[in-house]
Amino acid sequence: MSKSPQSNPKERDFSLVNIGQLVTNNSSLGTGELGLIENAAITVVAGKVTWVGASSAVDSSLPKVDAQGQSVLPGFVDSHSHIIFGGDRSQEFAARMAGVPYSAGGIKVTMAATRAASSADLKANAQSLITEMYEAGTTTVEIKSGYGLDIETEKRSVQVAAQLTDEVTYLGAHVVAPEFANDPDAYVDLVAGEMLNACAEYSKWIDVFCDRGAFTGQQTKKILEAGISKGLLPRVHLNQLEQGDHIQMAVDLDCASADHLTYLTDQDIQTLARSQTVAGLVPACDFSTRAPHYPRGRDLLDAGVSVSLSPDCNPGSSYTTNMPFSIALAVREMHLTVDEAIYAATMGGAKALRRNDVGHLSVGANADLVLLTAKNYIHLAYRPGVPLVQKVWKNGTLMFTKGDQG
Numbered sequence: 001m002s003k004s005p006q007s008n009p010k011e012r013d014f015s016l017v018n019i020g021q022l023v024t025n026n027s028s029l030g031t032g033e034l035g036l037i038e039n040a041a042i043t044v045v046a047g048k049v050t051w052v053g054a055s056s057a058v059d060s061s062l063p064k065v066d067a068q069g070q071s072v073l074p075g076f077v078d079s080h081s082h083i084i085f086g087g088d089r090s091q092e093f094a095a096r097m098a099g100v101p102y103s104a105g106g107i108k109v110t111m112a113a114t115r116a117a118s119s120a121d122l123k124a125n126a127q128s129l130i131t132e133m134y135e136a137g138t139t140t141v142e143i144k145s146g147y148g149l150d151i152e153t154e155k156r157s158v159q160v161a162a163q164l165t166d167e168v169t170y171l172g173a174h175v176v177a178p179e180f181a182n183d184p185d186a187y188v189d190l191v192a193g194e195m196l197n198a199c200a201e202y203s204k205w206i207d208v209f210c211d212r213g214a215f216t217g218q219q220t221k222k223i224l225e226a227g228i229s230k231g232l233l234p235r236v237h238l239n240q241l242e243q244g245d246h247i248q249m250a251v252d253l254d255c256a257s258a259d260h261l262t263y264l265t266d267q268d269i270q271t272l273a274r275s276q277t278v279a280g281l282v283p284a285c286d287f288s289t290r291a292p293h294y295p296r297g298r299d300l301l302d303a304g305v306s307v308s309l310s311p312d313c314n315p316g317s318s319y320t321t322n323m324p325f326s327i328a329l330a331v332r333e334m335h336l337t338v339d340e341a342i343y344a345a346t347m348g349g350a351k352a353l354r355r356n357d358v359g360h361l362s363v364g365a366n367a368d369l370v371l372l373t374a375k376n377y378i379h380l381a382y383r384p385g386v387p388l389v390q391k392v393w394k395n396g397t398l399m400f401t402k403g404d405q406g
């Protein structure tokens, strides 16, 4: 998704005027942490933000787009998705809702469908999910492999992901492949060896599902260190299913994010607060799996931890691409303020991907803009389930207009 859309650069030059309320996420440009400007305008040249200020002071030489008093914010940054897969697990979802507990083993159902799918089919499925993301305001997405669990399919998965985003994550360590059920350490050796060698050139990140039924802390450390030695940057799934004791390891390895964190001790929160590791919260997954509770988002923010929000789109435990839904859950269920949830969905995601060109609308940032059909961004949490995104630009190119069938 962060691949630049192909178009004439001149078509990208415009000013968006008459913005009722602009979220810049730059407190030096406006009020509060969100850097709010009322009656604002923003100018875009060659895909970048070139000026932000009062609508009355805008450069009149650029073509104008009229926001008609509605709210504008930076495109959402989704730092955690699993959208390279075949098949569908609607039956498993229905069974889970009827009382069957979620376990990491369901991943193998998707594995079989993914191995059987062509790369073209995997790409088409992922592209349809990315279209949904645009429709809900997401303009940057990280995409993981992890449903191949063999060298050939993991390689195809990161190759497909690399055609769709710059933020590709190699997740050969999603679960132990069934062929290695009796020798998980041999699978760890494969993931940290030959499979890594096949996938590294297409990947920026390496990730491991460190949890009950997936990988131990020791196995996780071995795999992440192997990836780091190949030039990949680490991130990790932790503490979704039970209270583990590996937060310190994630911080010591300088993981850009530790994701899920449904179970956290006070000590874990303090450890994160002293680190650069972002707490990647995925409340739609806790929602969809009917987890016993949501992550301690309020406590994380109170301790000074950077927090990101992501729908965690995947076919098993959270089959939604919708960031506004995650914002609504974060506010309702994790007691983030609306401002904190908006910040987490934009700047938080950028921090989790260690990007400084997205997630905010300062001069020089990518012109990734979301125009709402609402006077202010609070509506994103206040009106859950309502499609409030009117237009979306990525790098200054219009990617979505509500009601446009084209």
Ligand SMILES: [Zn+2]
Pocket: 080, 082, 237, 312
């Ligand atoms: Zn995940």
